[in-house]
Amino acid sequence: MKQGTIKQILLLTDGCSNHGEDPVAMAALAREQGITVNVIGMIDDQATDERGLQEIDQIALSGGGISQTVFAKQLSHTVQMVTRQAMTQTLQGVVNEQLKKILNKDTGMESLPPDTRGEVMEVVDELGETANLEVLILVDTSASMKSKLPTVKEALLDLSLSMNARMGSNLFSLSIFPGKRKDTEQLLDWTPKLDSLTSLFSKLSPGGLTPTGPAIREAISQFKKKRSRKGWLSGGDEYIEKSV
Numbered sequence: 001m002k003q004g005t006i007k008q009i010l011l012l013t014d015g016c017s018n019h020g021e022d023p024v025a026m027a028a029l030a031r032e033q034g035i036t037v038n039v040i041g042m043i044d045d046q047a048t049d050e051r052g053l054q055e056i057d058q059i060a061l062s063g064g065g066i067s068q069t070v071f072a073k074q075l076s077h078t079v080q081m082v083t084r085q086a087m088t089q090t091l092q093g094v095v096n097e098q099l100k101k102i103l104n105k106d107t108g109m110e111s112l113p114p115d116t117r118g119e120v121m122e123v124v125d126e127l128g129e130t131a132n133l134e135v136l137i138l139v140d141t142s143a144s145m146k147s148k149l150p151t152v153k154e155a156l157l158d159l160s161l162s163m164n165a166r167m168g169s170n171l172f173s174l175s176i177f178p179g180k181r182k183d184t185e186q187l188l189d190w191t192p193k194l195d196s197l198t199s200l201f202s203k204l205s206p207g208g209l210t211p212t213g214p215a216i217r218e219a220i221s222q223f224k225k226k227r228s229r230k231g232w233l234s235g236g237d238e239y240i241e242k243s244v
Contacts, residue, residue: 037063
């Protein structure tokens with residue numbers, strides 16, 4: 001398999017969407033276009049909205065990704081874990097499809113002998129270290145997120161450090177919702193580093209509705225805009241479009 005690009009949307013939120021398109025439908029649209037949608041739900045020690053928790057799981061399921069609900073203090077570890085698990089999950093899906101083609105039957109990794117399966121997983125792990133990674137981070141900045149934003153900032157800086165230890169290239173983009181004048185606002189265009197988050201987060205003024213669906217829709221368009229420009233990859237590199 002050629003070196004490819006794994007594309008993820010990482011959604012950080014603590015509440016129910018209440019404006020615009022259905023976020024579950026938008027996550028399904030992202031998946032169709034080869035973009036995995038992962039969701040981290042941030043909760044307080046207080047009672048949590050069950051509808052919000054259910055929506056978090058449904059968005060990730062529809063987007064072919066992973067969902068985790070955590071207390072803010074656990075966020076840094078969780079962001080890194082979810083990002084890496086989603087990479088492995090996507091690669092496993094790609095490898096499964098390749099195996100089915102090679103074996104000419106509807107069998108995947110689970111049907112392989114244990115020793116062979118272990119060898120395949122070693123290949124998946126290696127691909128996870130060498131594949132190019134694009135992560136568009138969507139941060140909920142509605143009023144209830146005000147006290148959590150400093151933790152979000154630290155978690156994303158930790159993610160940057162962790163991902164930069166990989167052999168593959170990383171690109172990050174950061175958008176918030178709601179924006180000052182529209183549903184979504186891009187704070188950081190595609191970059192290999194998240195270091196500038198320190199100044200960005202200090203300027204945020206949390207408040208307003210929670211347009212999660214429109215935010216995911218706009219995130220999809222950001223991937224399209226990026227691919228329409230002169231890419232950061234050299235010619236001939238293959239994109240991994242398959243999510244599981």
